[in-house]
Amino acid sequence: MDSVRPEAPHCGAHGATPVGLGRVTTPAEDLLRGLWRENPVLVQLLGLCPTLAVTNSVANSIVMGLATFFVLLGSSVLVSALKRLVPNAVRISTYVLIIATFVTIAEMVLQALVPDIHKALGPFVALIIVNCIILGRQEAFASRQPVGRAALDAIGMGGGFMLALLLMGSLREVLGSGSLLGVSLFGPRYEPWVIFVLPPGGFFTLAFLLLAIAWLGRVRVARAPVRARPAVGAVERAA
């Protein structure tokens, strides 16, 4: 399984690794692969800083997910539309500029609409600029594909990112505050497991999520037809 890797891919290094290139993909695949099979957080292990930092409540996770989704979609469409005009040598700087522009828009909008959550997210809205998921998608996909495909890919990857944040956010809020979206779940007698809304809880929650995903992968491999097994086993040993 892909998520069992000895080393996390480094942001910049991984951004250059094209995912899903080398073979023809259908539009439906472009849209759907980001949600689960190539989920940017849970499978590709990218964008871990915001995933760990802002997921101490569901509301924060949703706002952060929406902001990243907006930036990814906007920059993918623009990068794809401008791909013939951008010289190869300065392409990364151009992508970063485009991304920074959309992040500035997102930050101003959040500051105006939800000032409390904007404050709780701290520097992490601005840090969407250096989120490797976004730069990675520009380099690996949007800069080589037509606008429509780039938009589908951005929607899938942005949706996958939101899904991961929401998963982390609900687990941490239910365990750490005993509530979901601020609504108390277990009544006043529940003693909240506060560590889960503090920094260590972020690391532990993601660790347990990755464990669960790796275990699910094992179960699936064990159930696969015998003919397919040796190949998968070899891949796992190599990883």
Added chain:
Amino acid sequence: MTGDLGWIFFSAMVVNNFTLMLFLGLCPFLGVSGRIDTALRMGAANTFVLVLTAVAVWSLNTFVLAYAPYLRLIAFIIVIASLVQIVEMVVRKLSPVLFRQLGIFLPLITTNCAILGFAIFQTNRAYTFLEGLVFAVGAGAGLTLALALMASIRESIEFADVPDVARGMALVLFIAGSLSLAFMGFAGLLST
């Protein structure tokens, strides 16, 4: 005055450790922490770029951004990217040996959120030039400390008999969680 500077340093290095308490710069922390010597080199490269960023951000805030605050993020990211590029060229010219050792890490520092996060913190807290420098050294020391701790733990448990499913990222995250738990013990030292 000196007491303030000491607290800024201590707070950035330990109490509000960038990696373990604020989740900034996780990519190198999780990705390049397999060997202690690479981890130390990465920490040194980061500290160096942080100090340069402190100078650049202070100049930007003082001379340019006072007149155009909406350009803040765009200006920061361009300056950081060019700084890293210049450092890379200077190091290559002056010390080819050091360049070979740091080579792959330098360009990656641009996309390290610790650097941009540092620039934003420094702006929000309105640090003076000297305070900014101390903050940069403290943050760099904190990053190096976290990297070195992680690398030493990973080196010593390399041959431990870990269940197969937990190998790789999940195990690294468990270690990071325990380290973060340990660093929370410092939280009571600062009241703000």
